Amino acid sequence: DGGITQSPKYLFRKEGQNVTLSCEQNLNHDAMYWYRQDPGQGLRLIYYSQIVNDFQKGDIAEGYSVSREKKESFPLTVTSAQKNPTAFYLCASSILTAAGRVKAFFGQGTRLTVV
């Protein structure tokens, strides 16, 4: 079955360390996204990528970095510059269908806790 896989589900890191969250999709979607979710704030867009080797900053990109070397993969690195990294991170992908409709799918999320 096609889908989006985020790993790991739970991640613990010490303050000041960089950490990379994995996101893989086998849906053949062109676009991929990273969202951060905090209680009471909904989902906020960190980075998105429309095609391989290209990505754009979202609303809260500071302290994060991404790469898109393969269509299937869009890893997110939370750097030590991110002041408040503890959050739930969701990866998504989307495609525009031949009928002009947008289909978006989400992974199950990674909960990052920095201690």
Added chain:
Amino acid sequence: AQSVTQPDIHITVSEGASLELRCNYSYGATPYLFWYVQSPGQGLQLLLKYFSGDTLVQGIKGFEAEFKRSQSSFNLRKPSVHWSDAAEYFCAVGGVEGGTSYGKLTFGQGTILTVHP
């Protein structure tokens, strides 16, 4: 810039009662509108979506939503709530930018639904 407002942070209803979750959006062109549901610690599941055509859309789990362009709203409804509907609900707006093959979504803050027996 596109934006979504869900005015109710937390709603409590009794099992069997009707439900309406509010969503207002701001978008420069014709919007694509979505409702997602999220159980604790899980990803998002799509309940329903609106692209064009009939303004009343039916979704999974007995949910429906009505698109009202004049009010910039896309409220989610269910005639009779079940205990298993307790979750957090997100409204999202998106569109196609510049003819690219993707759609960027903007989410509301979410509404937590509690269901009393």
